[in-house]
Amino acid sequence: MQANAPAFKPALSLLDATMLVAGSMIGSGIFIVSADITRNVGSSGWLLLVWLLTGFMTLTAALSYGELSGMFPRAGGQYVYLKEAYNPLIGFLYGWSFFSVIQTATIAAVGVAFAKFAAYLIPAFSEDIVAGDLGFFTVSRAQLLSIAVIVLLTFINTRGVKTGKTLQTSFTLTKLVSLFGLLIFGLLAFDSNTWALNWSNAWRLQPLQTGGGVGDYTLFAAMGAIAAAMVGSIFSSDSWHNVAFVAGEIKHPKRNIGLSLFAGTLIVTLLYLATNIIYTAVLPLQEIATADKDRVAVAASQVIFGPAGTIIIALMIMVSTFGCNNGLIMAGARVYYTMASDGLFFKRAGELNKAAVPAFALWIQCVFACCWSLSGKYGDLLDMISFVVVGFYMLTIAGIFILRKKRPDAERPYRAFGYPVLPILYILMGLAFCILLIIYKPRFTWPGLLIALAGIPVYYLVIGRGHRKAGGSTTGHKAAGSRVINSGLTNDSVMAGK
Known part of the structure; x- marks a missing residue:
């Protein structure tokens, strides 16, 4: 690198980093996926338990990542951790999967969710209105709006990290306040009869059919149902580690990355649990499971706020998804920058523009995310992303054990909390999740795996x-x-x- 070449600027404070963690996690999932979870588990107790299990896994992983972020406080995050713990091949496979599936498809899914809820305010953007039909391929206006938002946020982030961080912190604080407001008004709308009905048989694990009937699971099928239910909650809780990707732009990264990981994931986990408690306090379980197009939050807000509820929740979700995608777009490009610096990505992705951000990496990420926006449905993207993501999380957390053996004397400002019990427990839970997902939801999990393995040749x-x-x-x-x-x-x- 030339002596006068632009370099990353440490402009992100602890608050900014924490808002990046929380803002990247809270997108559209918490407002939607509880419908699918309820259909799979069929009871209020198991609905909350699925979110609790996901929260436990997320916090465990975040606390484990604290050790790795302290050891390697530079741009690239998980890509760097895997490369250092294993070898460049494993690091590359993560970076390849991150670019081809994980980050770009997540950006697409969140963008599609933004467009779906924008249609409540502007019906012209409905996903049911076809904007183009080639016979074998159709494009809806919602997909076009999703692409427009991705392009806009990419452009904003090419203007510099300060512009991106201001947008991120502002939008994250707004949606946190909005979620707290939803919880407070939800408590005021608490329906004791609905609550009693939902919790009368709270721990029976059963499929809840859309026609109102229930069924029974065999033991193994019950485990598959839990794994299928966790697809949505894991997606909703993902991207917490994005803060590590921008380590080169965080003030005092050895201290602040670990703190922001813990604080951000804890805040969001508690909010998610509280939101689902509110759902069960105002909506019968059957209405949660059969919410129109899975929009549970819309159904709940109509009970809480009356006729204005739809507009209120649509605005909340638009703010939430807009801010979420800003964080995803900001962080993702830093992985490609680090890969390019190692000679494993487009050369131009390893260059910073005059605003000291990897503009080319941002734009190529934008192109792939826009393609994903055109390719599939929200639920399909969730299945593919969750499987690949958890697989790499397991490898990364296992890397803590490897690095403690390979580099016992390395500086570790943080040490993984609960080591070795909690990291091992996460790996076992993640392994069970992935195996069950392959068995019970193979249609999109296998393609995700094959895309990741395609990185080997x-x-x-x-x-x-x-x-x-x-x-x-x-x-x-x-x-x-x-x-x-x-x-x-x-x-x-x-x-x-x-």
Whole structure:
């Protein structure tokens, strides 16, 4: 890097970092996915238990990541942790999956949710209105609005981290206040009869059918139902680790990353539990399960606020998803920047613009997210994302054990809370979740896995060519990868594996 080249500026305070954690977590999921969870588990107790299990996993993972963030307080986050704990291949597979599925599809899903709720205020943006029909492929106006929001937020973030952080902190504080307001008014609208009905048989695990009937699970099917139910809650609680991606722009990162991870995940976990308690206090369980297009929050707000409830909740969700996507877009580009610096992504993604942000990385992320916006439905994206995400979380947390053995004397400002019990428990829970998801929801979990594994031949093509061009040098994967990018290979051939 040239001496006068732009560098990351540490402009994010502890509050900014905490708002990035909370803001990236709270998107559209908490307002929608409780319907699907209720259909799978069929009782109020299990509805809350699913959210509690997810919250426990999220907090455990966040506390474990605190140790890794203290050891490697630089841009790239999970990509860096996996590369350091294992090898460049595992780090690359995460970065590949992050770019091709995890982050870009999440941005798309949140963008689609923004557009769906915007249609409550402006019906012209309804997902049912076709904007273009090619015969084999249709595009709705909601999808076009989703793309417009992704492009707008990408542009805002190319203007500098201060612009992005101001937007993020403002929107996150707004939606936290809004959620607290929903909880307070929800308590005022508490219906003792509804509450008693919902909690009269609170711990029976059963499928709740849309026609009003119930069924029974075998033991193994019950485990699959819990895993299927957790897809939505895990998606809703994901992206908490995005703060580690912008470590190079956080003040006192060794201290503030760990603190923001804990504070942000705890705040959101408690809010999610409280919100679901309110749902069961104002809506019969059957209405939660059968909410129109799974929009539980809309149904609850109509009870809480009356006819104005739809508009109030639509505005809340638009603020929530807009702020969430800002955090996702801001953080994601930093992973591609670090990969490019290692020679494993487009060369231009490793450059900062005059505002000291990776503009090219932001725009290429934007392109892929827009493609995902056109490709699938909200629920389909959730299945694919949750499976891949939890798989890499398990690998990352297992990396704590590896690094303690490989680098026992390394500086660790934080140590994983509850080590080794809590990290092992997370790995076991995550493994059970992934196995059950493969069995019971294979349609989209297998494609997610195959996309991740497709990174293996791409990696060896990049590294192999670089190694041969270097004359068989053994100076390391990082150097070899850098030679590939800076040699005769084009950027397109690196990503396409041609």
